[in-house]
Amino acid sequence: MSNNLIITIGRQSGSGGKEIGQKLAKKLGINCYDKELLALAAKDSGLCEELFENNDEKPTRSFLYSLVMDSYSFGYSSSGYMDMPINHKIFLAQFDAIKSLAERESCVIVGRCADYALENFPNMVSVFIIGDDEVKIKRLAELNQVSEAKAKEIMMKTDKERSSYYNYYSSKKWGDCRSYDLCINSSVLGIDGTVEMIRTFAEAKMKK
Numbered sequence: 001m002s003n004n005l006i007i008t009i010g011r012q013s014g015s016g017g018k019e020i021g022q023k024l025a026k027k028l029g030i031n032c033y034d035k036e037l038l039a040l041a042a043k044d045s046g047l048c049e050e051l052f053e054n055n056d057e058k059p060t061r062s063f064l065y066s067l068v069m070d071s072y073s074f075g076y077s078s079s080g081y082m083d084m085p086i087n088h089k090i091f092l093a094q095f096d097a098i099k100s101l102a103e104r105e106s107c108v109i110v111g112r113c114a115d116y117a118l119e120n121f122p123n124m125v126s127v128f129i130i131g132d133d134e135v136k137i138k139r140l141a142e143l144n145q146v147s148e149a150k151a152k153e154i155m156m157k158t159d160k161e162r163s164s165y166y167n168y169y170s171s172k173k174w175g176d177c178r179s180y181d182l183c184i185n186s187s188v189l190g191i192d193g194t195v196e197m198i199r200t201f202a203e204a205k206m207k208k
Contacts, residue, residue: 003123004106007202008114010128010174013158014136016186017129018110023195025108034110037097044100045093055090057111057165091169115180116170125202128180129194132187181205
């Protein structure tokens, strides 16, 4: 088992999780993986990258959808995967990519059930970032160049999808403080304050 430090970040939409992950990784001198993980999983599995993008942190699709999309999965031919619905193939390919990544290098991984994939990994620190609704909505409105009403829709839809995805594939509950080592409200500490809090916590856990 590797001694690499892996920090996984679950996050509410608009809480700044991706920015926090990138700044944290830069401060620690390691890589941050968000959507980059999709390309890695596609490369390792032989599945089309577009399939990973279309299913990224989305709740499981219908059986009919799986049958139709299976026609695109022209890789991943090992026998264990052949009879599996496409959404399960995608999750397992991502699961494998996360584990391989953790064995190779210290890194920050944003979302995608990484904390569950690495729950038995000795040097994994799992973090969940929340925020006050008004702050999250304002950030999403600015990021997406939309009205605050539209930003609120985006926030609610994204959180619902992430929650359904996490709760379906993991044995834990998305956003429940019992599922993580550390939960932080980024609206209270700000982006940089949250980065520093996670760094301090991770270093303390590694010294135990």
